[in-house]
Amino acid sequence: MAVNVFELERVSFSYRGVTALDDVSLTVPTGRRLALLGANGCGKSTLLRILAALYFPDSGSVRYHGAPLTEAEFEHDSFSHAFRKRVGLVFQNPDVQLFCPTVFDEVAFGPLQLGWPKERIRQTVNEALDYFEIADLRERAPHRLSGGEKKRVALASVLIMDPEVILLDEPTAALDPRSQSQIVALMKSWESLGKTLVIATHDLHLLTEIADDCLVLDKGRIAGRGTPAEILADESMLLRANLIRPAC
Amino acid sequence: MHIPDGYLSPSTCAVAYASAAPFWYVAMRKVKRRLHSRFLPLIAVFSAFSFVIMMFNLPLPGGTTGHATGVGLAAVVLGPWAGMLAISVALVIQAVFFGDGGITAIGANCFNIAIVGSLVASLVYRLVAGTSPTGSSRRLLGAGLAGYAGINAAALLTAIEFGLQPLLFHDATGTPLYAPYALGIAVPAMMIGHLTFAGFAEFFVSAGVASYLQRTDPGLLAREAPGAERGKPDSLKKLWAALAILMLLTPLGLLAVGTAWGEWAPEDFSKADTRREIAAVTHGQAPAAAPAGLARLSTVWTAPIPDYAPPILKNAAFGYVLSAMAGTGLIILVTLMLSALPSRTRDV
Amino acid sequence: MSEGLHHLVHRRKGFLDRTLGEISHVVDRSFSAELSAAQGGLLQGVDARVKLAGAALLILTAAATPSHALVAGIGAVAVGLALASRLRLGELTTLWTGVLLFSGVIALPALFLTPGEPWWRVPILGWTVTTTGFRTATLLLARVLTTSTLGSVLVSTTPWHALLRAMRAFRLPVVAVVLIGMTYRYIFLFIQTTLDMLEGRQSRLAGELPAAQRRGMAVATVGVLMSKAFELSGDVHLAMQARGYRGEVHVLDEAPLRPLDWLMISALTVLCAGVLWR
Numbered sequence: 001m002a003v004n005v006f007e008l009e010r011v012s013f014s015y016r017g018v019t020a021l022d023d024v025s026l027t028v029p030t031g032r033r034l035a036l037l038g039a040n041g042c043g044k045s046t047l048l049r050i051l052a053a054l055y056f057p058d059s060g061s062v063r064y065h066g067a068p069l070t071e072a073e074f075e076h077d078s079f080s081h082a083f084r085k086r087v088g089l090v091f092q093n094p095d096v097q098l099f100c101p102t103v104f105d106e107v108a109f110g111p112l113q114l115g116w117p118k119e120r121i122r123q124t125v126n127e128a129l130d131y132f133e134i135a136d137l138r139e140r141a142p143h144r145l146s147g148g149e150k151k152r153v154a155l156a157s158v159l160i161m162d163p164e165v166i167l168l169d170e171p172t173a174a175l176d177p178r179s180q181s182q183i184v185a186l187m188k189s190w191e192s193l194g195k196t197l198v199i200a201t202h203d204l205h206l207l208t209e210i211a212d213d214c215l216v217l218d219k220g221r222i223a224g225r226g227t228p229a230e231i232l233a234d235e236s237m238l239l240r241a242n243l244i245r246p247a248c
Numbered sequence: 249m250h251i252p253d254g255y256l257s258p259s260t261c262a263v264a265y266a267s268a269a270p271f272w273y274v275a276m277r278k279v280k281r282r283l284h285s286r287f288l289p290l291i292a293v294f295s296a297f298s299f300v301i302m303m304f305n306l307p308l309p310g311g312t313t314g315h316a317t318g319v320g321l322a323a324v325v326l327g328p329w330a331g332m333l334a335i336s337v338a339l340v341i342q343a344v345f346f347g348d349g350g351i352t353a354i355g356a357n358c359f360n361i362a363i364v365g366s367l368v369a370s371l372v373y374r375l376v377a378g379t380s381p382t383g384s385s386r387r388l389l390g391a392g393l394a395g396y397a398g399i400n401a402a403a404l405l406t407a408i409e410f411g412l413q414p415l416l417f418h419d420a421t422g423t424p425l426y427a428p429y430a431l432g433i434a435v436p437a438m439m440i441g442h443l444t445f446a447g448f449a450e451f452f453v454s455a456g457v458a459s460y461l462q463r464t465d466p467g468l469l470a471r472e473a474p475g476a477e478r479g480k481p482d483s484l485k486k487l488w489a490a491l492a493i494l495m496l497l498t499p500l501g502l503l504a505v506g507t508a509w510g511e512w513a514p515e516d517f518s519k520a521d522t523r524r525e526i527a528a529v530t531h532g533q534a535p536a537a538a539p540a541g542l543a544r545l546s547t548v549w550t551a552p553i554p555d556y557a558p559p560i561l562k563n564a565a566f567g568y569v570l571s572a573m574a575g576t577g578l579i580i581l582v583t584l585m586l587s588a589l590p591s592r593t594r595d596v
Numbered sequence: 597m598s599e600g601l602h603h604l605v606h607r608r609k610g611f612l613d614r615t616l617g618e619i620s621h622v623v624d625r626s627f628s629a630e631l632s633a634a635q636g637g638l639l640q641g642v643d644a645r646v647k648l649a650g651a652a653l654l655i656l657t658a659a660a661t662p663s664h665a666l667v668a669g670i671g672a673v674a675v676g677l678a679l680a681s682r683l684r685l686g687e688l689t690t691l692w693t694g695v696l697l698f699s700g701v702i703a704l705p706a707l708f709l710t711p712g713e714p715w716w717r718v719p720i721l722g723w724t725v726t727t728t729g730f731r732t733a734t735l736l737l738a739r740v741l742t743t744s745t746l747g748s749v750l751v752s753t754t755p756w757h758a759l760l761r762a763m764r765a766f767r768l769p770v771v772a773v774v775l776i777g778m779t780y781r782y783i784f785l786f787i788q789t790t791l792d793m794l795e796g797r798q799s800r801l802a803g804e805l806p807a808a809q810r811r812g813m814a815v816a817t818v819g820v821l822m823s824k825a826f827e828l829s830g831d832v833h834l835a836m837q838a839r840g841y842r843g844e845v846h847v848l849d850e851a852p853l854r855p856l857d858w859l860m861i862s863a864l865t866v867l868c869a870g871v872l873w874r
Contacts, residue, residue, distance in 0.1 A: 254739030
């Protein structure tokens with residue numbers, strides 16, 4: 001098995017005529033936690049979607065465990081299923097992520113599409129509902145959930161597949177402090193499970209708690225990389241990337 | 249308007265379901281082929297959108313307000329096939345979960361509004377907007393007229409379905425069992441409201457939103473525009489073919505309704521009370537004390553048909569089929585005339 | 597047909613108020629249905645598939661029979677079921693008032709316009725109600741009241757997702773059921789978005805704008821909503837793909853119906869067929 005989960009080489013991508021990523025190269029080592037930092041519109045979400053093989057780069061290459069990820073590969077059911085099971089993406093907006101009629105259906109959606117046996121699905125979904133403390137919401141419609149509940153359902157719907165790589169887009173955004181600390185505690189618990197994490201955020205406070213490495217993006221380009229301590233020390237770079245306000 | 253339960257006979261409803269089914273099937277296949285896996289979220293989200301805008305009260309000239317169905321908009325940005333699916337789903341949800349429109353009448357409502365409405369709206373849009381640039385005002389006119397024509401085609405069809413009920417379904421005493429008004433009353437009563445309020449609401453929503461999209465999101469208007477990059481829209485020929493099938497379905501559907509219920513044997517029309525009923529309506533001889541306005545309206549609408557019909561068409565059943573087909577033909581004719589006008593001025 | 601009248605009645609209220617009113621009506625209806633479906637009552641304990649089949653059979657029977665008495669009888673059964681399921685009478689009367697207003701306007705002229713024997717002469721006006729006119733108008737109203745009550749009882753005693761799953765038992769294709777489910781879910785998102793947009797505008801508008809401007813505002817709201825809809829549908833597609841969706845949706849099977857459920861459906865079918873073809 002390769003040491004790196006992802007290897008991106010000179011990836012560029014534009015969306016509706018706007019350059020979202022410009023010449024980005026990076027590696028994500030197995031079992032590490034990488035934070036993608038940057039202001040809104042810097043390309044974090046696009047990068048996550050490239051890692052999740054939802055977008056494919058205009059130029060440059062993406063490798064997953066050494067194998068190239070291309071649109072053609074995803075034409076095959078077996079490849080697509082294997083990849084989708086192993087790489088999970090939690091979207092920032094829970095209204096995008098939660099499209100099923102009830103919480104139960106939502107959590108069962110992934111396993112159903114991947115063709116798991118129905119009995120195993122029922123059992124695993126119930127376990128996941130218990131683990132995320134959302135069992136009492138199982139028949140609830142998504143529009144009747146609070147922000148924190150939605151986030152937990154979104155996490156459950158991805159983690160039920162037990163992915164080895166978890167991609168999270170602004171996991172703590174727009175949550176009350178209590179839900180926020182719940183999510184952070186959850187993310188910390190995955191460290192011991194050997195999961196590879198890529199977390200897009202603009203919340204610098206979380207950095208030391210949830211990340212081993214950081215990558216700063218600014219207008220689609222890499223503006224800096226290093227450990228959380230190194231990044232937090234480089235004030236001029238953070239200023240340029242609009243991650244901190246100029247001191248008054 | 250959405251037909252509630254009880255206005256149409258179960259056999260009419262069954263025919264409507266049967267007529268709608270092939271269109272749903274073809275639409276689903278076409279949309280899947282064109283949009284691949286995108287079709288599901290796109291139709292669902294657009295359908296939710298049209299459900300919500302059906303609740304909008306649009307201020308109209310004259311101080312009133314009106315509702316739009318979004319049938320014109322759907323035709324403009326999604327095209328007829330995806331549009332008919334999206335509007336159908338919205339109508340099903342209205343009927344089942346919110347009691348707006350009957351459950352037995354879902355087929356009829358979908359056929360009238362979603363299917364015929366979308367096809368007519370698309371055709372009008374394609375004819376009027378032609379190959380004009382996405383930013384042109386001709387495209388706005390096309391969008392507006394598409395909505396206007398779409399909703400009025402739906403209303404006319406609904407009125408015809410209503411109007412056939414008393415002829416086809418009545419008991420021994422001549423009591424109509426479902427919608428009680430014959431074509432002579434049902435059609436004008438339905439069309440007056442739709443040619444004005446509802447039609448204008450649809451016009452303004454379609455043209456207004458198209459104009460909004462021209463300024464903010466012209467890409468959405470380019471989807472269905474001829475020669476657009478993303479997917480090729482159907483040729484006009486195919487749209488005409490779909491409408492032609494609909495016109496042929498009209499008499500077949502009526503025959504099916506009649507024979508299924510066993511009430512439409514030709515001898516029915518020689519029975520004294522049936523004839524009296526038909527005569528009363530078609531010649532405008534409503535009961536002596538009928539409100540004068542409505543009686544006059546029915547004369548205006550139906551007078552020419554019995555008088556000028558050749559003897560072979562004196563059979564009332566045939567006459568009704570003919571008038572139903574004439575109604576559909578009228579819509580198409582008006583559509584053609586509308587499309588001819590702006591293109592000629594443009595050529596000059 | 598009553599659209600025109602509707603306009604006249606409501607012409608004084610602004611479109612914002614009326615739109616907000618209609619939206620809150622939909623939200624209220626779905627919320628109160630959820631509440632009553634969660635209560636303990638006769639029909640709440642019955643399998644959704646049995647209720648769906650039962651409601652469909654009764655609605656069909658009420659729509660098919662030429663007999664006033666049978667329609668009224670089914671209506672009485674519907675009211676009985678509603679009460680046994682602890683539905684509030686107030687909600688039923690609200691429903692009936694709406695139905696009577698709408699269909700009443702349509703049925704009224706039929707009293708005079710339907711050809712037939714004179715039955716009663718309206719004093720002062722001198723219009724004549726015919727026997728056939730009276731029979732057809734009352735039959736229409738009875739049918740509409742009965743069928744709408746049955747529909748309301750079904751929705752108010754069955755959680756909507758259960759009703760959705762029940763549709764699959766009756767051979768509705770999976771893709772149709774999934775479409776309806778997703779649409780229903782996103783209706784509430786768009787309602788929230790619309791409320792946010794309209795309420796923001798309402799508070800900013802103290803005075804009345806000219807009609808053209810109000811119309812422009814309404815249309816702009818629809819436009820914003822539509823742009824959002826397309827963006828959302830693209831993102832939802834990605835979210836579905838990320839979890840393995842490839843164009844065909846797979847769903848869990850339902851538990852098979854119990855013998856008792858089958859018995860209830862069959863008994864009702866035989867009963868309905870019996871009264872119709874006796």
